[in-house]
Amino acid sequence: MGTLGYYSTIARLAPVGLARGMVRRVHGKARQALYKQRERLDERGVLAAFGVTSAEALAERALAVRPGGAWCEVGQRDSARTALEAVEGGVERALERAEAALRGEYHVFGVPVSFGEGQPVDWSLDVGSGYRYPVVPVERLKLAQPGVDPKFPWELGRLDCLVALGQGFWVARDEARRRAFARAFVLRALDFLQANPVGEGVQWTCPMDVALRGANLAQALRLFADAPEARRPEFLVPVLQSIAEHAAWVETHLEDGGAVPNNHLVSNFVGLLVMGLLFPELPDAERQTALAVAGLRTQVAAQVHADGSSFEGSIPYHRLSVELFTLALVVARTRGVDLGSVYEQRLLGMFKAARCWTSEHGLAPQVGDNDSGRVFPFREREGREQGYLAPLGAALFGDVGLGGGDFPDEAAWLLGRPGLERFRASRPAPAPVSTSFPEGGFHVLRGAGAVVTVSAGAQGQGGVGGHSHNDKLSFELHLDGRPVIVDPGTGTYTREPAVRNALRSTASHNTLQVDGTEQAPLEPHRLFALPESARARVQVFQTGGELERLHARHDGYRVLSAPVAVERTFLLDKRERALGIVETLVGVGLHEVTGRLHLPDREARLSKPTAGQLARASRVPEAPRSFEAIAVELGPEDSPVAMVLFQEGVCPRLETSRYSPGYGLLVESRVVVFGATLSPPACLRWVVVFG
Structure with missing residues (x-):
């Protein structure tokens, strides 16, 4: 029947729904008993x-x-x-x-x-x-x-x-x-x-x-x-x-x-x-x-x-x-x-x-x-x-x-x-534009061939989170129709519970992890529950013109002994064909912060950015004052699609990961890992230059 803590959480989220669910279960048992007797x-x-x-x-009448x-x-x-x-x-x-x-x-x-x-x-x-x-x-x-x-x-x-x-x-x-x-x-x-x-x-x-x-x-x-x-x-x-x-x-x-x-x-x-x-x-x-x-x-x-x-x-x-x-x-x-x-x-x-x-x-x-x-x-x-x-x-x-x-x-x-x-x-509709879905918790920035989809909202299913992940402030980046930075997917459900939980964990998403903690606790045996605790929400969503801006926040790390909130600003600069990211830690204490960018394949390498790429990245609003000498190039070596440049002092590395483009499928991929030790208030900045 699960843990008392789980049901207590559900009761806090949807007390009326829980009571109604219990009544419906009683009715369901009665219906099933009648079925056996019919x-x-x-x-x-x-x-x-x-x-x-x-x-x-019969055929003439039925068919x-x-x-x-x-x-x-x-x-x-x-x-x-x-x-x-x-x-x-x-x-x-x-x-x-x-x-x-x-x-x-x-x-x-x-x-x-x-x-x-x-x-x-x-x-x-x-x-x-x-x-x-x-x-x-x-x-x-x-x-x-x-x-x-x-x-x-x-x-x-x-x-x-x-x-x-x-x-x-x-x-x-x-x-x-x-x-x-x-x-x-x-x-x-x-x-x-x-x-x-x-x-x-x-x-x-x-x-x-x-x-x-x-x-x-x-x-x-x-x-x-x-x-x-x-x-x-x-x-x-x-x-x-x-x-x-x-x-x-x-x-x-x-x-x-x-x-x-x-x-x-x-x-x-x-x-x-x-x-x-x-x-x-x-x-x-x-x-x-x-x-x-x-x-x-x-x-x-x-x-x-x-x-x-x-x-x-x-x-x-x-x-x-x-x-x-x-x-x-x-x-x-x-x-x-x-x-x-x-x-x-x-x-x-x-x-x-x-x-x-x-x-x-x-x-x-x-x-x-x-x-x-x-x-x-x-x-x-x-x-x-x-x-x-x-x-x-x-x-x-x-x-x-x-x-x-x-x-x-x-x-x-x-x-x-x-x-x-x-x-x-029907008339051809205008091209899709940046749109926010505050109730669903999805927010889309579009322009210059880029589609950036950000997760920042309440857990699904009224807070039960049956199909939600620890992905608050995570995003996917598609360039000219191609997934470039991705959510690693689902892989499996009950066949391998450890894989299921790993792929819905914070570390499997393109967001910051603080002190190795989960945004919301994962109960190992509750594979279809992830109750609300991060309280993710968008605070600014500005679109139109050459710059699209989204600023969001979550409080999933308020449970730490030295509590902090995480804020992330996305700046889609259409003129420069670049996506700027500003990570902000708000709170107290000293924290180990780790960011990840999951890729759909193994097509990535450490590389030195060109002068042109550095110039474009530096012109993105709120970009770092100076960049690390080594960046990460994404896409095939003979035709790369993007370069990720980090602020000076943040050294990225590439690690092996896995990607699930559909249920039951797992392929080897790479993940970009970066991080720093931060004492808030503090910021960490990086830029994706594409095209």
């Missing part, structure tokens, strides 16, 4: 739900083509194909995904695995470690074990592969290939259902993944609605039964028991909404849909700030939330379900926010956790990619300051020809 939907119940008396008549239906209904096929043909390589990517699914080939967080065409998939296998979870009732399953990660089998078990096969079925021109995709869909779906009985094994341990799997199963069935293989009673009956069981499991296992519900609960509601609207005849679908609509309306207001940022405290999780809320809106619109004006306004703000911090190559900074989480199973995208979101928003909402860029695959599938027309009609 009568399972049998074949007779399926037939009765759709108003037919024979299994042979009937509906005019103007959801994106995955057969009536939308021509519209989707037309839109996809307007996307360079869109049709080819869809066929490649379908062919890989046909061959039983997957990439799970960077790990390639092949089960073979027509062969069963080992749905209980953690392909990262080779461990196989036993298929036993979930209450008897030991989920968290050293060296094992349930996210790997969960990723397989979301059944994105079924949607991929449906994509191939829609775009393939060769009838033999279409039939092959349809047969593979039937075999793969039945293989999963037979290998994973309801409530048994790792695939039923996370309601979020159960919900998204149910949504994918429902959407894939609609994609194959006119395939003879999918209309056979021996397939259709168990699949409809399974969709009903997925919805019932999610409804009775809602992830609302925490003090502050998060994206998991949103996923629960999205899954219920999609399953209920695509197959409204199923028992309980009407009630589950109403529950989902009410829940989504509540959670979008609770989990999306008015400034458009996610309350998760993580920019990568912002992407996950955008996809969740978008899928719900797209499906709801086609069924005439109104999610409300607040819902649409907050989602629109999320698209605009993503555009503000995404660099020219479509990459977003890794502030907070990055588990590479996605909802859309239409195209492979790396964990840092968010450049497709703004064009998707333009296609969804029309001309609202999101126009420009390339029409993405996701918009073609979800919105079809009307989405393409809205996108083409």
Whole structure:
């Protein structure tokens, strides 16, 4: 149950939420008890739900083509194909995904695995470690074990592969290939259902993944609605039964028991909404849909700030939330379900926010956790990619300051020809400018090819910090679309707790560490909690003209016997193409101060700055009066991208580090380390010259 100190902290942060969470947990136990007592939907119940008396008549009723239906209904096929043909390589990517699914080939967080065409998939296998979870009732399953990660089998078990096969079925021109995709869909779906009985094994341990799997199963069935293989009673009956069981499991296992519900609960509601609207005849679908609509309306207001940022405290999780809320809106619109004006306004703000911090190559900074989480199973995208979101928003909402860029695959599938027309009609939006998201705690300086994203705000999830890091006043620097100084990422969650905690520690971020202390205490066994203590905030945010300025402060080191506060000023000088940093210690005592600049690769070296670089650096406001003779050159040796120059007396060094550009991935990299012994009030200054 954790430590008393942890719960005391949570109680101070969100006492009302903690009390409500306890009540919800009691209700959840009652719901689960009722689930065990409920009568399972049998074949007779399926037939009765759709108003037919024979299994042979079921397909005509359950898979009937509906005019103007959801994106995955057969009536939308021509519209989707037309839109996809307007996307360079869109049709080819869809066929490649379908062919890989046909061959039983997957990439799970960077790990390639092949089960073979027509062969069963080992749905209980953690392909990262080779461990196989036993298929036993979930209450008897030991989920968290050293060296094992349930996210790997969960990723397989979301059944994105079924949607991929449906994509191939829609775009393939060769009838033999279409039939092959349809047969593979039937075999793969039945293989999963037979290998994973309801409530048994790792695939039923996370309601979020159960919900998204149910949504994918429902959407894939609609994609194959006119395939003879999918209309056979021996397939259709168990699949409809399974969709009903997925919805019932999610409804009775809602992830609302925490003090502050998060994206998991949103996923629960999205899954219920999609399953209920695509197959409204199923028992309980009407009630589950109403529950989902009410829940989504509540959670979008609770989990999306008015400034458009996610309350998760993580920019990568912002992407996950955008996809969740978008899928719900797209499906709801086609069924005439109104999610409300607040819902649409907050989602629109999320698209605009993503555009503000995404660099020219479509990459977003890794502030907070990055588990590479996605909802859309239409195209492979790396964990840092968010450049497709703004064009998707333009296609969804029309001309609202999101126009420009390339029409993405996701918009073609979800919105079809009307989405393409809205996108083409939208005016190109002006280039993104410096923007502050005070509620989310993210602040962006842009100009001269640089994007500087600073973390300075409260911990995410209402102060619980589930996906936050000890990264206050840390930043990422992208130059001409390329990440140059980076957050090292997440690496893993429960597989290696020590790695998890190391990568969310102060030393793993581009900020000052004082006397080797953490900004906020890390509890080794609380991998998804980082309660508020640093109180980071921005005090000055000035933009426009040739100089962009951000001044922020945090009090994480007030716990020291000689307490100090840390202040950091960022000065983006567009004329000089340089970023100046002023580190200030405010307080008392004598302190060892260490700064770090984490790099995405090993492309760095100690070097002597040129006279021109020294001259440019010295002209940046508040720059050091004199510089150290040795600087750090970043980028390939034959084409460096930046030089970091430090004030005289601060000698930088390079050390080996590690970088995680996506979940489950770790590559060797370098980190620049510098520091000094300071007695406050004192300052430490350095400058990055680029271009």
